[in-house]
Amino acid sequence: MSLEVFDAIVIGAGPAGNAAAYTLAKSGLKVLQLERGEYAGSKNVQGAILYADALEKLMPDFREDAPLERHIVEQRMWMMDDNSHTGMHYRSDSFNEEKPNRYTIIRSQFDRWFNRRVREAGAVVLCETTVTELLKDTNGRVIGVKTDRHGDAILADVVILAEGVNGLVGQRAGLRQELQPAHVALAVKEMHFLPEEVIAARFNLKGDEGVVIEAMGTITKGMVGTAFLYTNRESISVGIGCMVQDLAENRVSSSALLEAFKAHPSIRSLLEGSEVREYAAHLIPEGGYKAVPQLYGEGWLVVGDAAHFVNAVHREGSNLAMTSGRIAAETVVWLKRRREACSAENLAEYRRRLEASFVMKDLKKYRGIPALLHRNKHFLDLYPRIASRAAQIWLRVDGVDKRSKEGEIVRDLRAARGWRGLVGDAFKVARAWR
Amino acid sequence: MHIVVCIKQVPDSAQIRVHPVHNTIMRQGVPTIINPYDLFALEEALRLRDRLGGAVTVLTMGPPMAEDSLRKALTFGADRAVLLTDRFFAGSDTLATSYALSMAIQKIGESWGTPDVVFTGKQTIDGDTAQVGPGIARRLGLNQLTYVSAIGAVDLAARTIEVSRRAEGGVQELATRLPALITVLEGTSEIRRGRLADALRAARAEVTVWNAAQAGITEMTKCGLRGSPTVVKNVFAPKGRATKASLLDTREKTPGELAEAMMARIFDALPGIEGDLLAHAAQY
Amino acid sequence: MSGTAHAGGSRAGMRKELPEHFKAYRHVWVFMEYEHGAIHPVSLELLGEGRKLADRLGGELAGVALGGDHGQMIEVANAAFAHGADVTYITAEPVLAHYRNEPYTRAMTELVNTYKPEILLLGATVLGRDLAGSVATTLLTGLTADCTELAIDAERSLAATRPTFGGSLLCTIHTLNVRPQMATVRPRVMSMPKADPQRTGRIVEHRLDLREEDIVTKVLRFLPDRDSNKAQLAYADIVVAGGLGLRSAENFQLVRNLAEVLGGEWGGSRPLVQKGWITADRQIGQTGRTIRPRLYIAAGISGAIQHRVGVEGADLIVAINTDPTAPIFDFAHLGIVADATEFLPILTDTFRKRLSVNRLAG
Ligand SMILES: Cc1cc2nc3c(=O)[nH]c(=O)nc-3n(C[C@H](O)[C@H](O)[C@H](O)COP(=O)(O)OP(=O)(O)OC[C@H]3O[C@@H](n4cnc5c(N)ncnc54)[C@H](O)[C@@H]3O)c2cc1C
């Protein structure tokens, strides 16, 4: 049997792979997409917030039939200590716009829908098929893939690796290093089901409005990490994630952290009476700019989580995945139109285009943050406690005059970090944020 | 030989929830799967085709989404897939379902040759009735072979088939004539993993989609709610057992004492069982 | 789409008047399943339940006896009377000697069309299900399978309650506008009525004009289960089962050992079948066997819903599991938090000693 040749093979049907395959197929290229799950999204885990912009650039009309849960009208950012939270709270009716900017989604449904669109655009989509290795010619050029199904290899002019954070295919082919514990977070997540009207009442929502809570503080026991709570239509997603290295060093399990988070008085009442239906764990590449691997080579490109495109500070991932998938595909289409080969030299255009986009710009901006947090654990432990104490002192009416209260708060701060420490911290943050 | 296999896309029962207030089914987020019993039927059909040559057509009646199941069946190696979908079918009970499916099977026969065998699963995991298979057989006048565990000699020229089927208290070996309808007993075979070539072909295959009219159905009163004599009046969650298991206190007891305690509790709870056990032991 | 798709039914309540020709349909019938010289106990259980329905409707309770030998059918009729029937319809013809769908469907539909029952009940055995499906389709009436509860509502309609979605839910189904209303019930769901040998009743004989030459399907052989080493899980009084908690195929022997000492059957959860530790006929649960033993002992089984629905009918469920929060403890009656690989041998020994000591003493 002769080997079949495609213009491009996309490995994976997450947001990155779907965006790439969709763009390629829309441009009329002969595309094969391979996904190991039973269907796209069957194993994928995310919070999940969908950032509309990245998808809109692919499909302006996606709102017509995409399975969206709620659009976000309110954001809460909580600093938590053991039994309280302080923080920020922003809600605006202007988020109730015609084309909302952020939505909660359920990945298994969303990915499946997205993948159906890919198929309708003309790509050949094969699920329950795992790519086991990249096929290379004698010059080391990637020319196709082998799968776990009985049969021959499949050839293509270019292979786009959208295989997610583990990236085993790329790793096995020597395109990328093994994942490092300092570069990945382990997140666990549960789906808590509640009737729609209970969620609406609990979070003061009407219609499809939704709320996001992002939380940090003592809930991660001094480790670098964050927790979240998102409202879906009939369920609430709650999760927490920490850097794998920290978890290993502290011998704490993510699931224990999640149990503690759910039991926190600020969270417990929001979940009361719910039925847990889903538990999932997943890695998030949070190493930032410095962890980004080689992005292209002879006959291959890497996109999405596999390329470490996650902005941990802003909890963005799927939009970087979709954008990098789209840009990779556009690069391939551009080369094809010019009848140029997918050589490393030519594919370097992908990186140039990425550098010009928010993907690389944002990663670069925050490149210092992962290391900063790792070296300054007190940011996530000490400051939340101090903030909470300050709020307590300030809000309690107990006959103590306000000036003394101010003094007490300031003394607290100084005792905790010292002036030098405080100034240093502020300086570090400013520099990392720059 | 032309074989038709009826498969149904069902919600994964492990993930069904009941609305705590309204007692209605919450389907949101519940993944769908091919009815597990139908996979046995499909594998049996593929084996028969591999043995005797011919083609396997898979058929499902369901919402447009059910196309996923058909595509999956093609990946396993089926040759052709037909989706019967129409809003008129909504609310069908087994009588209406078997009517619609039998009409579609007739149409499949006109389009690609009269089927020699129609396969269905033993039952579905959502409807759970085991009625649709016999219903189709009756309507199409096919010889009915339910709970088949093995297919023996098939003589296409003489139009005969022999099967083993599960009967009360034993296995019945039957001979009958084609065309026949076979409902397949679970556990007779594991579904195969399709080859890459089959999978690629499946990914590209066009699923034939028929609405009622295209399937040659003209009597709409026999379809959907109108064609269903049964009505579901109430759906509710089973009352869980109010009390959990009474657990033996394992503190400060040896395993031997615990075993003694457990035996005593069993004898207490089931008066007479001790005597029966002794009677049994005495037979040794 | 079949079965329960229109749950919460938009049509519920749009009940129309029963068509005139169905108004003559009266009385409750129970199909008396008779094979290889024995009445299936489920038929007697159904007579007990049918009696209640008939009394509620103010009608008669009838048994239907189909078979090859007239003398045997008279015996079936007598058993039906003893268990509550007022009438028994008998059709004894050579073509009915062994169960086959075709002649039995013919006989049954003819009886229904001639004597017009309001309700027809059958056991949800493989035979009963095979027959019920084709009879209902022929009569174009509704059939509710595997009922766990039967009742008559205020409008004299049969309210048949059955599990759906793999036992996660129950639903109540009515057959509107068509008669008879048909239902099947699994063995051991209804309790066995007390037999009263003094009770008698009326016998109605009905001839069936059907010759062997007219029937396409032939029985070549019957291989009774007792001649094979196939599992007899469904009717076992005692079942011991193991799950993944046993950790290895070798450890599964511990389950067999206990089953042997108790003279019971053994089985397991689905993953064990998938791993090849046990054969498929030993799988217990939704996609395996439903069992209704007096005693069910589950070792190292978590108690997933699909397993649960297959064992819930047991009189006493005993669970051995290392995890005190395992779902099996939610529906077991008696449990112990222990390592099954350690506890099973000790429990086996304890039973063995008791049973042999007593034997010596007795
Ligand atoms: C708990 C959690 C919460 C998150 N919350 C958010 C959020 O709110 N907003 C946001 O934007 N991002 C969020 N992210 C990040 C986001 O999920 C990822 O950035 C995004 O999914 C990356 O997309 P991807 O397509 O690169 O990878 P994936 O979504 O991981 O997809 C990879 C796909 O490739 C398939 N695959 C892998 N290997 C093979 C192989 N060998 N052969 C065939 N197929 C293969 C996989 O099955 C999978 O379908 C979150 C992540 C986690 C874990």
Ligand SMILES: Cc1cc2nc3c(=O)[nH]c(=O)nc-3n(C[C@H](O)[C@H](O)[C@H](O)COP(=O)(O)OP(=O)(O)OC[C@H]3O[C@@H](n4cnc5c(N)ncnc54)[C@H](O)[C@@H]3O)c2cc1C
């Ligand atoms: C469509 C469908 C149909 C299915 N049908 C069936 C079916 O018919 N029957 C069926 O059984 N399943 C069925 N399943 C599978 C079912 O969902 C569960 O996965 C399965 O029952 C789990 O088997 P288990 O309890 O042996 O394993 P697990 O769920 O892995 O549980 C093992 C248990 O053993 C305990 N344990 C561990 N070590 C020990 C020890 N040393 N001593 C004691 N306890 C220990 C653990 O705490 C745990 O509770 C079906 C699933 C689907 C999707």
Ligand SMILES: Nc1ncnc2c1ncn2[C@@H]1O[C@H](COP(=O)(O)O)[C@@H](O)[C@H]1O
């Ligand atoms: N909607 C459907 N489409 C195709 N086949 C079906 C459908 N419903 C039931 N069947 C077939 O009939 C068998 C018995 O179904 P049930 O009577 O619902 O238990 C199933 O195993 C399927 O093979």
